[in-house]
Amino acid sequence: MNEFSGILSNAARERLGRTEIGEMISLSAKHGAISFGAGEPSPEMFPVEEMSEAIREALREPDVWGYYHDDYGDPSLREWIADRMFRDGLSPSWVSARSILITNGGGEAVNLASGALIDPGAVVLVESPTYTESLLTFRARGAVCVSVPSDDEGIVPEELERIVSYTPARFLYTIPNFQNPSGRTTSAERRVRILDVARRAGIAIVEDDPYHYLSYDGPAPESYLRLAGDDARVIHCSSFSKIVAPGLRVGWMTAPPELEDIFRSLRVSAGLGRPLAIQRGLRRYLDRVDFPGRIERLRSEYRGRRDMMTELCRRYLTPVGVRTNRPGGGFFIWAETPGAREGFSSRDFARRAVERGICVVPGTAFYPSGGGERAFRLSFAKSSGEAMEEGMRRLSRAFADEV
Amino acid sequence: MNEFSGILSNAARERLGRTEIGEMISLSAKHGAISFGAGEPSPEMFPVEEMSEAIREALREPDVWGYYHDDYGDPSLREWIADRMFRDGLSPSWVSARSILITNGGGEAVNLASGALIDPGAVVLVESPTYTESLLTFRARGAVCVSVPSDDEGIVPEELERIVSYTPARFLYTIPNFQNPSGRTTSAERRVRILDVARRAGIAIVEDDPYHYLSYDGPAPESYLRLAGDDARVIHCSSFSKIVAPGLRVGWMTAPPELEDIFRSLRVSAGLGRPLAIQRGLRRYLDRVDFPGRIERLRSEYRGRRDMMTELCRRYLTPVGVRTNRPGGGFFIWAETPGAREGFSSRDFARRAVERGICVVPGTAFYPSGGGERAFRLSFAKSSGEAMEEGMRRLSRAFADEV
Secondary structure, three states: OOOHHHOOOHHHHHOOOOOHHHHHHHHHHHHOOEEOOOOOOOHHHOOHHHHHHHHHHHOOOHHHOOOOOOOOOOHHHHHHHHHHHHHOOOOOOOOOHHHEEEEOHHHHHHHHHHHHHOOOOOEEEEEEOOOHHHHHHHHHOOOEEEEEEEEOOEEOHHHHHHHHHHOOOOEEEEOOOOOOOOOOOOOHHHHHHHHHHHHHHOOEEEEEOOOOOOEOOOOOOOOHHHHHOOOOOEEEEEEOOOOOOHHHOOEEEEOOHHHHHHHHHHHHHOOOOOOHHHHHHHHHHHHHOOHHHHHHHHHHHHHHHHHHHHHHHHHHHHHHOOEEOOOOEOOEEEEEOOOOOOOOOHHHHHHHHHHOOEEOEEHHHHOOOOOOOOEEEEEOOOOOHHHHHHHHHHHHHHHHHHO | OOOHHHOOOHHHHHOOOOOHHHHHHHHHHHOOOEEOOOOOOOHHHOOHHHHHHHHHHHOOOHHHOOOOOOOOOOHHHHHHHHHHHHHOOOOOOOOOHHHEEEEOHHHHHHHHHHHHHOOOOOEEEEEEOOOHHHHHHHHHOOOEEEEEEEEOOEEOHHHHHHHHHHOOOOEEEEOOOOOOOOOOOOOHHHHHHHHHHHHHHOOEEEEEOOOOOOEOOOOOOOOHHHHHOOOOOEEEEEEOOOOOOHHHOOEEEEOOHHHHHHHHHHHHHOOOOOOHHHHHHHHHHHHHOOHHHHHHHHHHHHHHHHHHHHHHHHHHHHHHOOEEOOOOEOOEEEEEOOOOOOOOOHHHHHHHHHHOOEEOEEHHHHOOOOOOOOEEEEEOOOOOHHHHHHHHHHHHHHHHHHO
16 A cells, blocks of 8 residues: 555654664664663563463453453452552552453553653653653653653753743653663652652653562652642552563553543553453462562562672673662663763664674663763663673673773 | 543543443343343353363463564464465455564454544544444544435445545445344355455445355355455454354455555554464364364354344334344344334433343434434344343333333
8 A cells, every 4th residue: 555654643643663772672682682671570580380370270260251340450450459559558448349350461551651641742851861761652652751850869850840831741750670672760759849849830740650669779769649649630540560470461550530431441552451361360379379488589589680780780780891880679770881982872882882792772762852972771680690791791891892 | 639530531522421332231130130232242152161271281282371472473373364264255365474564452453444444533433323433443543434315235335435435534344244233244245346445446345244154044255354365354353252262363455565564563552462372272173173064054043033032022022113124144133213203312322121021222323423313233143032022021011001
């Protein structure tokens, strides 16, 4: 036909290209590279036996086969989540099972929030850098993404205040803990001030918090959701992908009471509920597992990887002029090459590095409008032992040759 | 907060209310009514044992637990679908496994098509009446839905031609077989003419075809997808909900080559892939089942229900002035009360009828802008035997009292 060009939506045009992360992952596979690329949990940590048994049992429940008329998802799983969030200090008292909507991973949660709050031309405030896929989701809805400057303590409240003073915005999108891609955590003190700015400006906060439980140096600071208390302006998004297994495709969002019906309707449009057998299986598994114990094991494993990679950074990257941080949790280290030559492009570097057998994601993938030319995201989640060290050696040589 | 009102998207505002169908289903449950309401397959027809075993086996495949990097879904399931469609005369030769995108039921397929083709203010052509949820999906994207008059043979090509002569539209949305809600099928001859109008006007066709295999008086006419041949302007949407089980939440769409990358990107925004264990299980099941034999059994069962309900309509509804049709497949009979008094409201009638123990969906649910005040959708799919007859008796009395 070659005629869709005349009837394509702006969303489709916006999303025509492949994402930088997708591109790097596929190049990594092609070159058989050691990967510090994908932000994925380690398969050894998936509770395959226990989850399999739990899903097998759920398949025996007759109602998992038909249409399920609660589009928010299985009530018993939502109860577990609401209870867990409250006990772990994540939520204020108004959050109950009815506030919890089960999604296809955390990505669908962000997508539903976008559907409820974005019109073409609306302004969305984002961290700089921020998670690429969320940026693309906002843009596909026609949003203008405005970067709020961030430093090692997260979003700078004064900068946010300055921006909202001249830009009417819909919401601030933030990954407050162990951010993807920078590994940064917004400090507790800043969260209070940021929330205050949001309240005065009348904007919502979309709190994307999939790494919450993966904290390696003590618990994460109090969530925006909880800090806001009865001022229900925070949409909190999370996921079982990092703490159980991503193949389940189960995430969740906490819907402020005012938005409950809206999310229900948007969910119906997006294909009604998600598979019930998996939700019921997950609930059975969660009933049996020592959840705090599991979280401790995950922390211990990933803390070890974080420690090893930061040590390898010191040994292999510092000597070649690369500056790295030490994240308090999550999967990512942010690497910068402040002394790189004029015209250095992280994107071009990453493409040559993957041919030399090491995959990293260039910083340019994470900025709404320029930036990241001298930065990289390194994931330590799926890498360990000799492979991690060999990857670091390769990366070091590539930097030594190219920067 | 009570402040979301200032930052809600138009989509959210558009979808604030509950749908008429959802409303009737919940009233039906509340009053313990006999239901001709929901358009759902009958649970006795779900292959629970075979599908359970197949999913149990799929859970043993290690890669079902991690992220899966093909967002279109499991390649082997997509191969099965592409092969089946071609053998059953549904698709032209350009359709291969790479054209097939696995979705969360047929609803997500329609939603993705909307994302690719609708901007605020864009015109979408729809049948009149048409499926409510699709209407709401189009409107949530900001579309203006324009009704194309239809009669017992489906969309009237002359009317379509007239409308496209003065309205630039993006696509025609049609359920060509045993339509929801009217039970009508667009004739083969009309399809050819409608496709010709679409081609000359440069608009796409979104062919929503979940009832294709449920034909009771011989096969369904050739699909738009196949009729269009190399002129790949048709996006075909279908689902396993009616032919296997809706709880799987597995549908699919056929993406024209030009749109392949766009749908991939939109899918990534909607939360990456769908659960792989279920797709792999479904593929295992399909490998084992005698698919044509299964389809024959479904046809035989639902044909019996269709025959029984049309006979009951003749016996109980015709005498009270209700006109009904005899659909060639699917789940729905369309009932009209041409002689109803001035001011008769199908919506009010349905609300009173459900209190008397019989649930039907009022025709008003299915029109984009007025209409259906004297029409009703009756589903025969989940009803049989004495319950069906008792439901029809109740409905007959309600009509006798109220029309």
